[in-house]
Amino acid sequence: MIVAPQALPASLLVEAEDFLAMVQGVDPASFVPLGDFSEIKDGAQVEMDSQQWCAALLQEAWGPWVDGADVERAVRPGDDSAHDLLRQCWSSDEDLKLETVESAQFLLLRAKEGSEPVLGANDNDTSLRVDAFVDRVLRRSGEFTDAFGQSTPYRLELHYHPPLADGSRFSSAPEADAVVLPHWTGRLDGGVEGGLPFFILHKKHVSGDGKMLFLAGRGWFDGSSWATYGPR
Amino acid sequence: MSAIVTFGDYSLIQIDRLGGERTELLGEPIPRFYAEPALRSYFLESSFGRADLVRLWSSLYGSSSSPGNLEEAFRAVFAFVGDSPVSGSPFVLFRRPEAGAPAAVAPEGTEPRSPEPPAESSTTWFEVLVVDEVGEAVPGIEIEFDAGSASGSVTTDGAGVARLEGSEVNLATAWVPDVEAALSVLEPRWAAERSGETPTGSKVFPGHLIAPFRRRSLVHKRQYTFVLHAPLLEIAAESLSFQGNHGSMKVNPDDWSAEGEDHPSPEWKRGEGDARPVSYTKGETPKAEVELSAIEERGPVLPVFLGGKQGSYAFGGDGLVRGSDSKVTIEATEALPDRVMVVKGAIDWAAEVQGNRYPAGRTEGSKIFVTLGTPETTSDNGAAITEKRMATSVELVSRARSTDPHTVVDYLMDRFNRYTLVKDPSVPAKFNQPTYYPSRDRAGSTAADGAAGCGAWPVADYIRAGAECQAIVRFTQNVIKQVGCPGEADFVLVWSEPRVENGNRALESAGRGGLNGYPSETKDGVRRYACLVDTRPEEGKIYDIEQLWLDRDAGRINPHYMGLNNFEACLRFEHGGVKKYYGGGAGVYDSPEEVITAFQALCWVSFTDEHGRRHVAPTGNRGARIEEIVKRYR
Numbered sequence: 045m046i047v048a049p050q051a052l053p054a055s056l057l058v059e060a061e062d063f064l065a066m067v068q069g070v071d072p073a074s075f076v077p078l079g080d081f082s083e084i085k086d087g088a089q090v091e092m093d094s095q096q097w098c099a100a101l102l103q104e105a106w107g108p109w110v111d112g113a114d115v116e117r118a119v120r121p122g123d124d125s126a127h128d129l130l131r132q133c134w135s136s137d138e139d140l141k142l143e144t145v146e147s148a149q150f151l152l153l154r155a156k157e158g159s160e161p162v163l164g165a166n167d168n169d170t171s172l173r174v175d176a177f178v179d180r181v182l183r184r185s186g187e188f189t190d191a192f193g194q195s196t197p198y199r200l201e202l203h204y205h206p207p208l209a210d211g212s213r214f215s216s217a218p219e220a221d222a223v224v225l226p227h228w229t230g231r232l233d234g235g236v237e238g239g240l241p242f243f244i245l246h247k248k249h250v251s252g253d254g255k256m257l258f259l260a261g262r263g264w265f266d267g268s269s270w271a272t273y274g275p276r
Numbered sequence: 277m278s279a280i281v282t283f284g285d286y287s288l289i290q291i292d293r294l295g296g297e298r299t300e301l302l303g304e305p306i307p308r309f310y311a312e313p314a315l316r317s318y319f320l321e322s323s324f325g326r327a328d329l330v331r332l333w334s335s336l337y338g339s340s341s342s343p344g345n346l347e348e349a350f351r352a353v354f355a356f357v358g359d360s361p362v363s364g365s366p367f368v369l370f371r372r373p374e375a376g377a378p379a380a381v382a383p384e385g386t387e388p389r390s391p392e393p394p395a396e397s398s399t400t401w402f403e404v405l406v407v408d409e410v411g412e413a414v415p416g417i418e419i420e421f422d423a424g425s426a427s428g429s430v431t432t433d434g435a436g437v438a439r440l441e442g443s444e445v446n447l448a449t450a451w452v453p454d455v456e457a458a459l460s461v462l463e464p465r466w467a468a469e470r471s472g473e474t475p476t477g478s479k480v481f482p483g484h485l486i487a488p489f490r491r492r493s494l495v496h497k498r499q500y501t502f503v504l505h506a507p508l509l510e511i512a513a514e515s516l517s518f519q520g521n522h523g524s525m526k527v528n529p530d531d532w533s534a535e536g537e538d539h540p541s542p543e544w545k546r547g548e549g550d551a552r553p554v555s556y557t558k559g560e561t562p563k564a565e566v567e568l569s570a571i572e573e574r575g576p577v578l579p580v581f582l583g584g585k586q587g588s589y590a591f592g593g594d595g596l597v598r599g600s601d602s603k604v605t606i607e608a609t610e611a612l613p614d615r616v617m618v619v620k621g622a623i624d625w626a627a628e629v630q631g632n633r634y635p636a637g638r639t640e641g642s643k644i645f646v647t648l649g650t651p652e653t654t655s656d657n658g659a660a661i662t663e664k665r666m667a668t669s670v671e672l673v674s675r676a677r678s679t680d681p682h683t684v685v686d687y688l689m690d691r692f693n694r695y696t697l698v699k700d701p702s703v704p705a706k707f708n709q710p711t712y713y714p715s716r717d718r719a720g721s722t723a724a725d726g727a728a729g730c731g732a733w734p735v736a737d738y739i740r741a742g743a744e745c746q747a748i749v750r751f752t753q754n755v756i757k758q759v760g761c762p763g764e765a766d767f768v769l770v771w772s773e774p775r776v777e778n779g780n781r782a783l784e785s786a787g788r789g790g791l792n793g794y795p796s797e798t799k800d801g802v803r804r805y806a807c808l809v810d811t812r813p814e815e816g817k818i819y820d821i822e823q824l825w826l827d828r829d830a831g832r833i834n835p836h837y838m839g840l841n842n843f844e845a846c847l848r849f850e851h852g853g854v855k856k857y858y859g860g861g862a863g864v865y866d867s868p869e870e871v872i873t874a875f876q877a878l879c880w881v882s883f884t885d886e887h888g889r890r891h892v893a894p895t896g897n898r899g900a901r902i903e904e905i906v907k908r909y910r
Binding site for chain 2: 089092192221223224226249251257263268
């Protein structure tokens with residue numbers, strides 16, 4: 045779907061850009077292969093977290109946690125420039141190589157080199173290709189359960205702003221503040237880099253306690269991110 | 277020493293000294309069981325008897341001295357008394373023939389004589405009247421007579437009489453040759469309880485219809501009465517069906533799901549394992565129906581009293597054994613106590629019939645859950661009343677040591693007070709701790725493989741892991757409703773809003789509400805949101821919204837931290853005109869106005885400045901700036 049032909053204000057994509065820049069800014073070689081989540085202090089929590097969010101965003105057949113998926117996992121402890129990061133790379137299909145990089149605050153999904161590019165002959169063609177990728181790989185629609193156990197249907201429609209080219213950005217709800225989303229389905233951001241699509245899910249933990257959850261990016265691996273919300 | 281000790285109608289005869297006399301001429305041998313009263317009476321209560329006892333005892337033990345204790349001497353002699361001449365015992369007690377009958381045995385030292393034939397006609401007769409246990413004549417019963425050449429069987433006539441004619445001897449024996457056939461004849465008259473006296477007398481012989489039927493000795497020209505009895509050897513409780521219990525527990529003692537077959541009735545059947553538990557409200561008196569079986573099942577219907585003991589608890593009641601109505605309605609001997617508890621343990625049954633006591637088996641594993649009222653379900657996922665849920669609820673509520681609903685709720689909310697938003701990996705993923713919504717993990721995704729139908733029940737198993745406030749509230753609601761606790765319990769949200777009386781009014785809603793999704797506003801180019809804050813705020817200051825602890829282990833709190841909230845979740849409980857709010861780890865309140873004081877203030881906060889730049893706290897974490905304090909509560 046092509047929306048109005050004006051560019052998306054940068055202020056509305058601040059998180060997405062920050063996260064993307066964070067991932068692009070770290071040296072890929074600084075990731076350390078992960079054999080087992082027990083190698084991380086709060087590894088069980090990190091593993092559960094990743095499983096749940098990958099299951100939220102990705103269709104069952106496409107995620108890194110599918111039985112039999114040949115996944116390469118690596119971690120990078122946080123520092124001044126980046127959160128604690130978990131990277132997972134796998135091939136879902138002959139024409140689709142996927143990678144997720146996630147922290148306590150976001151999940152970045154991107155198609156890697158060797159995947160079918162999404163830039164088409166024109167904007168419409170590109171938007172259709174992106175939509176096809178979304179339909180194929182992501183949970184574009186479904187139901188989410190709110191803090192009170194009520195199920196609500198959702199559908200993510202990305203708003204495309206021409207021209208759609210390398211570096212383009214799109215969002216399902218650019219006006220929604222990513223920090224105070226009631227639920228992750230309130231906003232999904234994405235774009236095209238190197239001719240390939242990427243998407244950013246903002247991890248919004250739904251709480252039935254009334255407390256707004258803001259997890260620190262550099263406390264994911266040692267558990268200090270969650271310590272703020274632990275037993276009281 | 278004489279071969280005979282004679283007293284009254286009886287003779288105690290030393291068989292091995294009779295020298296071959298026909299023992300059937302001695303009279304009727306009395307079975308050992310029946311012999312004891314007659315012998316005891318003679319040997320211990322008359323001077324002649326005591327003298328004879330001493331002589332018999334001395335001859336048996338070859339002692340020249342007297343026995344020191346007559347009771348012991350009697351027992352020693354009685355030990356040699358047998359049932360019949362052919363039993364090989366030294367002594368047999370006989371009931372002597374009527375006066376005028378030929379002497380059965382010649383005095384010691386004389387030649388034995390054969391009985392003389394009757395002086396008149398050459399043949400005689402023997403007669404038996406057959407009656408049932410209430411004295412009613414029984415036609416159609418075959419009686420076998422052993423009377424010399426005239427031996428044969430005769431069937432009782434319409435008056436219940438069987439008469440054998442043409443005998444050339446004056447002593448005979450008679451018996452019922454076909455016990456099964458006799459039972460078949462009697463069965464129709466045993467379908468219902470009957471009343472009547474059981475005949476007794478010197479010529480009345482009771483006979484239990486067990487093969488082989490006991491032979492009786494008859495003297496000619498006299499009518500003897502056979503009283504046919506169906507033996508009652510054993511009584512057993514076959515099933516137990518409680519009456520008036522709640523009857524709502526599904527059969528599921530194993531897991532928290534709502535699955536399970538409906539509560540069965542009867543709750544127990546013999547041979548099918550432990551009884552299923554039942555529940556009653558405190559103060560009620562449990563009743564039950566117990567079906568009985570008997571061995572022999574064929575026989576008259578008899579009144580029975582059945583008692584049952586379950587630890588210190590007891591039941592009892594009257595009913596009938598045998599027949600189509602072989603059951604007893606029992607009632608507890610006292611009402612259930614005025615508290616939540618469980619009466620448990622095997623029930624041992626004992627039946628009393630016609631003065632005889634019969635152990636009647638055992639019902640294993642019986643449990644009576646005593647509740648505050650009638651169990652109810654809630655709106656939680658998979659609402660149901662099950663055995664496991666009831667057992668847990670009774671156990672928990674019993675520890676409150678009170679039947680006051682507010683005290684119970686207070687105890688539960690205090691017991692399960694480990695509130696957390698953090699998932700504990702030790703809790704099986706299917707329960708989705710800390711939310712305990714089967715369809716909601718922290719992502720709010722319905723793709724999670726939840727344990728559908730368990731609701732918040734698993735909270736009981738993972739107390740240390742903690743749970744969200746809403747899960748603890750749901751769990752508490754589940755427990756109190758499972759035990760029928762009176763009162764209204766609701767999960768409510770309490771919050772305030774800037775546009776409603778400037779935050780001066782506490783708002784309350786059951787289920788939905790709060791500040792999530794509250795319309796933001798833009799002022800001076802800054803987008804701001806309404807939040808309830810739990811740290812004392814200063815306008816214009818930027819607070820860290822991510823990191824509470826500088827050092828969790830050392831307990832060092834980040835002085836720049838501020839928690840932002842959309843609402844306070846509570847269990848609102850009302851009973852007896854008293855309403856209280858149990859806050860998530862924040863205490864017990866009397867009103868929403870008190871609940872809201874769990875927060876420091878209602879504020880407008882921003883996450884970005886007028887240029888859209890994210891606030892950064894002094895710690896480097898994401899920050900929120902207090903744009904305006906709408907209302908302070910503390």
